[in-house]
Amino acid sequence: SDMASKFLLEYFILHTYFLLDATFPSFLKTYVGRLLNKEANTFSSRLLKDREPIIRFIDYERLKLESPEIFGRSFHLKILKESLLRTIADIDSTFSQDAFKYNLNSGSTATVVLIVDGQILVTNLGDSKALLCSEQYLSREDAKATALRIYHQKRRDGTILRFKDCESCKMAASKGLAHLVLKELTRDHRPDRDDEKSRVEKAGGHVLEWSGVPRVNGQLAVSRAIGDVSLKSYGVISAPEVTDWQPLDINDSYLVAASDGVF
Known part of the structure; x- marks a missing residue:
């Protein structure tokens, strides 16, 4: 958990930058290609006459009309979502390398919440939770x-x-009278959850109860985690479950994100 907290923001910023950097240049190349085909004579004459960089001649207003998905908010939300998923994968990879090197058997759950322009996205691994509390009136x-x-x-x-x-x-x-309504934004990854148990068993693992708690191979009480490398070959994965972007309401009052120790 210390490593995850340390690298989360750094990795997330880097992935967001890399995805944006990779997306826009390739898109502009495609656009310039279309522009050359449609307006070859005009474009070529201006280019030869002015000897200015191609970027000067791009009509951005027209570009927005032709490809609104690139300039719309939904595109940027997709970028942020993908950046977060890659961040979690990289954190797991970084920790797993140290775990193999130093023979570490530890792991961590994770719940990460993004709030952007009145939209909320939640990813979770394991049994840490995110809860949204909203006011409703009788x-x-x-x-x-x-x-x-x-x-x-x-x-x-x-x-x-x-x-x-x-x-x-x-x-x-x-x-x-106002009262609070609770909405759980995450689902616990318990080994006895049907879909989780199926994956564990297909990987050659099994779910056993120990002290009344279902565990992967009788050991781990969650079926998804960062780390726990000794159980990765038995169906424990680091891919988070995503509660995709949804709008926040004016009555949404509190957001609680906490580990299983709180709940």
């Missing part, structure tokens, strides 16, 4: 019933209600 009828339930509960508990407490209940009943 209808007036439900709010009134909730306010009365709170009032009677306080009376039963022996709480002395003051006038302003009753006014607060009335206000809540008239405007509606």
Whole structure:
């Protein structure tokens, strides 16, 4: 986990840069080729006359119209997603090299969240989680019933209600009460999950319970992880599961990302 935390941002920035650097030049070459075919005479005469670099003659407004996917937000979100997947693969590769070299048997789970322009993407390995908490409002009828339930509960508990407490209940009943709704953005990679168990068994591994917990070969309690090189040949993989880009709502209030020690 220390290595993953250390290299995550560095690798992610590098992969994003490399992908953008590889995408745009190749796209511009294709565009210039089309331009030469469509407007060969005009383009050639201008090039010979002005002796300016080709890039000066590219009509970027036309380029945006012809290939909006390159300049649209969805394209950049795809780049960021691919960069993150490559980052996690590289971190696993880097750690695995050290693990083989120094005979290390450790590993790590991971949950990584990207938030860009009001969109959220989550990747996870193992049993660390990401939870999104959103505010939702009850209808007036439900709010009134909730306010009365709170009032009677306080009376039963022996709480002395003051006038302003009753006014607060009335206000809540008239405007509606907010409550938090929890949405889990990740799925735990447990060895006994049907798809995970199938992969482990196809690789020659098996799932056994030890102390009431399903484990790969009776050892590891997760079926995906960074590291844990001794079990990679038995179906433990480092490919994360992705909850793809989705828009955040104005009522989304809290995001919790934490390891299994919290949950």
